[in-house]
Amino acid sequence: MRFDEAKTTEAAARIVRFAGGRMSYMGLLKYLYVADRISLERRGRSITGDTYVAMHFGPVLSRTKDLITNRAFPPDQGIWKKTFERVGKYDIKLVSEPSWDNLSESDEEILRRTFQKYARFAQDQFGFANFLHENFPEVEEIPTGSSRSLPIESVLQANSNSGAIDEQMLAEMASQDSLDDFFERVGATAK
Numbered sequence: 001m002r003f004d005e006a007k008t009t010e011a012a013a014r015i016v017r018f019a020g021g022r023m024s025y026m027g028l029l030k031y032l033y034v035a036d037r038i039s040l041e042r043r044g045r046s047i048t049g050d051t052y053v054a055m056h057f058g059p060v061l062s063r064t065k066d067l068i069t070n071r072a073f074p075p076d077q078g079i080w081k082k083t084f085e086r087v088g089k090y091d092i093k094l095v096s097e098p099s100w101d102n103l104s105e106s107d108e109e110i111l112r113r114t115f116q117k118y119a120r121f122a123q124d125q126f127g128f129a130n131f132l133h134e135n136f137p138e139v140e141e142i143p144t145g146s147s148r149s150l151p152i153e154s155v156l157q158a159n160s161n162s163g164a165i166d167e168q169m170l171a172e173m174a175s176q177d178s179l180d181d182f183f184e185r186v187g188a189t190a191k
Helices: 005-018 025-043 062-068 078-083 105-117 125-135 152-159 167-190
Strands: 022-024 052-055 058-061 084-087 091-094 147-150
Touching: 005 022, 005 025, 005 062, 005 078, 005 084, 005 091, 005 105, 022 025, 025 058, 025 062, 025 091, 025 105, 025 125, 025 152, 052 062, 058 062, 058 125, 062 078, 078 084
Parallel strands: none
Antiparallel strands: 022 091, 052 058, 052 147, 084 091
């Protein structure tokens, strides 16, 4: 999967808007993880293209967390920085609207339904973390302060009814990544 900052920013902005314009970033990461998980199950691709990490309070989207915690870019660079602002130590606030050009209708629908289904956790990130630990098989207890990779295969396997990984889906995802790499190289050469 290839991380897409613009699309991830739009997805995060949708969730934060649904929550009233401000929420804990831990809660936001949980909503985005669940939306990606649903998208993987239904369409064979995630919304964000991010990689997943298992942490003490549940799954985290790695690059998105870096954007939130200012580890990805110097200040005032990137679409994320123009769209969100940190408030206090743990909240994130929508400060401007992104372009909305990158989300498909099905992305939007998954984000909306995800928020509606788990709206009770909009202001309870610890409740959401506990819920994921109790109900999502791939979410394991991780000691405080540590993390480990949460491979997409684990997410797909936990998400399938049979517990089997859809090898064709993985092959299609790898093929799409190869095409993306090719067009990125061709585009870079043309410039």
